[in-house]
Amino acid sequence: MTAPQRSAGAAIEIRKASKHYGAFTALKDIDLHIRPGEFMTLLGPSGSGKTTTLNLIAGFTDISSGALEIGGKSVTGLPSHKRNIGVVFQHYALFPHMTVGKNVAYPLSLRGIKGDDREKRVRRALDMVKMADFAHRYPNELSGGQQQRVALARALVFDPPLLLMDEPLGALDKKLREWLQLEIKRIHRELGTTFVYVTHDQEEALVLSDRIAVFNGGRIEQIGTGRELYDNPATLFVGRFIGESTVLRGVAEASGDNTIVTISGQKILAHGRLAGDARPVILLRPERVALKRPGVDAITGENRLTGTVAEAIYLGSGSKYEVRLADGTTAVARSPLGAVDFAIGDTVDIAFLPSDLILLPDDASADVTLT
Amino acid sequence: MTATPDEGLRTGPAAGSGQPVFLSRFRPRGAVWLAAPAVLVLLVVLAYPLGIVVWRSFTDPAPGIENYVWFFQSAVNRTVLQRTFIVAGWVTLVSLVCAYPYAYAMTIVGKNMRLALILCVLVPFWLSGVVRTLAWVILLQDSGVINSILRGLGLSPVKLIRTLPGVIIGMTQVLLPFMILPIYSVMKGIDTRLLQAARSLGAKPWKAFLQIYMPLSLPGVYAGAIIVFILSLGFYITPALLGGPRSILLSSLVQNQVLSLLNWGRGGAMGVVLLIATFVLLALAAPLMRQKHTSSRREA
Numbered sequence: 216m217t218a219p220q221r222s223a224g225a226a227i228e229i230r231k232a233s234k235h236y237g238a239f240t241a242l243k244d245i246d247l248h249i250r251p252g253e254f255m256t257l258l259g260p261s262g263s264g265k266t267t268t269l270n271l272i273a274g275f276t277d278i279s280s281g282a283l284e285i286g287g288k289s290v291t292g293l294p295s296h297k298r299n300i301g302v303v304f305q306h307y308a309l310f311p312h313m314t315v316g317k318n319v320a321y322p323l324s325l326r327g328i329k330g331d332d333r334e335k336r337v338r339r340a341l342d343m344v345k346m347a348d349f350a351h352r353y354p355n356e357l358s359g360g361q362q363q364r365v366a367l368a369r370a371l372v373f374d375p376p377l378l379l380m381d382e383p384l385g386a387l388d389k390k391l392r393e394w395l396q397l398e399i400k401r402i403h404r405e406l407g408t409t410f411v412y413v414t415h416d417q418e419e420a421l422v423l424s425d426r427i428a429v430f431n432g433g434r435i436e437q438i439g440t441g442r443e444l445y446d447n448p449a450t451l452f453v454g455r456f457i458g459e460s461t462v463l464r465g466v467a468e469a470s471g472d473n474t475i476v477t478i479s480g481q482k483i484l485a486h487g488r489l490a491g492d493a494r495p496v497i498l499l500r501p502e503r504v505a506l507k508r509p510g511v512d513a514i515t516g517e518n519r520l521t522g523t524v525a526e527a528i529y530l531g532s533g534s535k536y537e538v539r540l541a542d543g544t545t546a547v548a549r550s551p552l553g554a555v556d557f558a559i560g561d562t563v564d565i566a567f568l569p570s571d572l573i574l575l576p577d578d579a580s581a582d583v584t585l586t
Numbered sequence: 587m588t589a590t591p592d593e594g595l596r597t598g599p600a601a602g603s604g605q606p607v608f609l610s611r612f613r614p615r616g617a618v619w620l621a622a623p624a625v626l627v628l629l630v631v632l633a634y635p636l637g638i639v640v641w642r643s644f645t646d647p648a649p650g651i652e653n654y655v656w657f658f659q660s661a662v663n664r665t666v667l668q669r670t671f672i673v674a675g676w677v678t679l680v681s682l683v684c685a686y687p688y689a690y691a692m693t694i695v696g697k698n699m700r701l702a703l704i705l706c707v708l709v710p711f712w713l714s715g716v717v718r719t720l721a722w723v724i725l726l727q728d729s730g731v732i733n734s735i736l737r738g739l740g741l742s743p744v745k746l747i748r749t750l751p752g753v754i755i756g757m758t759q760v761l762l763p764f765m766i767l768p769i770y771s772v773m774k775g776i777d778t779r780l781l782q783a784a785r786s787l788g789a790k791p792w793k794a795f796l797q798i799y800m801p802l803s804l805p806g807v808y809a810g811a812i813i814v815f816i817l818s819l820g821f822y823i824t825p826a827l828l829g830g831p832r833s834i835l836l837s838s839l840v841q842n843q844v845l846s847l848l849n850w851g852r853g854g855a856m857g858v859v860l861l862i863a864t865f866v867l868l869a870l871a872a873p874l875m876r877q878k879h880t881s882s883r884r885e886a
């Protein structure tokens with residue numbers, strides 16, 4: 216299958232960028248460096264500033280302060296039609312009065328590309344998204360997924376060095392979304408174009424991205440690969456936003472290089488200490504937590520908290536449990552196939568090693584924003 | 587090309603989330619009777635008198651097509667018929683030129699300004715046509731406001747009252763709302779994010795407007811143009827008050843035949859000719875209204 220020409224992707228450099236709407240600050244001092252050809256996802260809850268960032272890059276809105284460079288050149292004041300950036304919108308934005316073929320040909324016509332050359336490139340772009348048979352249909356004769364594939368072809372047909380996508384799969388059902396995610400990943404691999412992708416779905420971000428920038432309240436909390444964000448979240452917000460987790464709060468005291476957190480009379484040992492005087496909280500990943508009968512199977516150095524099984528879910532590949540602890544928190548544990556089964560109401564210990572927990576400064580806003 | 591997975595997926599219950607929902611399937615039996623009162627009124631006030639007019643045009647004073655023969659043999663009648671269509675064409679054109687930017691402005695201004703603009707459109711509806719036309723007499727007459735201004739500016743006065751341009755100006759003002767409202771109602775449904783998409787694909791602002799916005803606004807333009815044209819054909823008060831002997835329109839001739847000469851047959855024949863011309867026009871315009879793509883409505 217032939218795709219549009221492989222073009223070198225453009226780098227994006229955003230430095231200390233802010234965006235104000237009147238008195239409201241939508242973006243505060245954003246720093247974001249995107250490498251050529253990278254798949255960067257902007258992830259965050261609703262209203263966190265993802266679309267605003269994309270609009271700044273596309274030139275749909277002006278930056279209030281700070282610097283923005285695309286491909287090494289400052290684009291301040293450059294109108295969107297001169298930026299040569301492909302944009303895919305959540306609402307497809309296909310022109311309803313043009314057929315699929317005309318829609319895809321439109322950016323080529325604007326660039327003075329005519330005749331056979333144009334036909335060939337339209338065909339190639341539609342082949343790439345597997346929509347070549349639909350060239351004569353009008354957008355309202357297509358399903359949502361088909362419309363979005365056409366929109367993708369239209370945004371790529373002129374070989375832009377950069378493609379922006381704002382929740383392109385947000386309006387589609389799950390199966391279709393998963394299939395299109397793989398299609399987008401394949402196209403990115405084939406083209407070498409820089410992709411900037413906005414979503415509030417962390418699973419989608421993990422599937423697609425080279426790196427993820429996590430947005431919260433107009434700031435970037437952390438930038439990193441999916442693995443970095445999952446294993447080493449910089450903030451409680453990131454830890455809770457990416458993947459499943461349990462947050463344990465208690466009375467913390469330093470003990471040498473370690474921290475001891477006391478929860479309902481039981482002591483938890485955590486390696487390391489937090490800088491400053493932030494209150495430490497413990498973040499646990501479900502697959503790092505084992506369920507054991509109280510007082511049995513102890514491993515040296517292991518932390519234990521007692522609770523009651525509140526929910527037991529069989530997942531096929533294993534089981535997932537929710538355990539109500541003495542202080543009322545619900546801990547989530549995932550146990551692999553073949554582990555001991557527990558029933559709702561059983562008294563159990565959740566067990567985890569000090570090296571398996573993540574110690575983070577407490578942040579009340581992480582709870583609020585997520586609900 | 588291989589089959590795409592999503593073709594298979596489309597058989598699933600949630601597939602095709604972009605498909606339109608056909609609300610029109612909800613059709614309780616007997617719903618047609620809901621139209622009964624309107625149909626009754628139309629029968630009494632429209633169909634019955636119309637039937638009489640048509641009947642008399644063929645029977646008064648004697649059975650036959652004599653009235654129609656008279657109509658088309660008279661040079662005056664033919665000139666006036668032609669003039670009526672030309673004036674209707676001008677009125678349509680001038681109101682379109684005024685209405686299009688006005689309607690567009692209504693879609694982009696803030697809430698309060700929009701309200702003010704809508705009021706400006708609607709206020710003339712609340713005034714009687716006679717009052718409005720008399721206002722135009724004051725504005726247009728030889729010693730009227732417009733000519734005073736021209737003279738004040740050192741320009742030579744123009745003859746407006748009792749001329750065709752005067753009639754066209756007056757009729758345009760009265761009919762303008764019928765052009766503005768359909769255009770506005772189509773424009774406000776146009777997804778302006780399409781313009782943003784066009785810009786990102788490389789279109790200069792005016793190109794995006796011309797190639798994306800304008801085509802999508804055409805259904806409103808067609809609707810407004812047809813309404814204004816047809817209303818112009820039968821306009822009476824304004825041309826009668828603002829016009830002179832050389833700008834008589836068909837409606838005045840009808841009035842003359844029926845009320846002054848009491849010749850119902852000839853008046854009726856004129857009305858029927860106008861009616862048929864209108865139907866022909868509508869038939870010609872119908873394909874324009876039936877476009878393949880049906881909407882630019884917002885999806886998300």
Ligand SMILES: Nc1ncnc2c1ncn2[C@@H]1O[C@H](COP(=O)(O)OP(=O)(O)OP(=O)(O)O)[C@@H](O)[C@H]1O
Pocket residue numbers: 236239240241259260261262263264265266267268415
């Ligand atoms: N034109 C505007 N005028 C005023 N405030 C705005 C404007 N556009 C966005 N905002 C505000 O800026 C903040 C960030 O908006 P943005 O659209 O970037 O959020 P987002 O992260 O894309 O959210 P979502 O996931 O809901 O799309 C929001 O609080 C929003 O209300």
Ligand SMILES: [Mg+2]
Pocket residue numbers: 265266267381
């Ligand atoms: Mg958004």
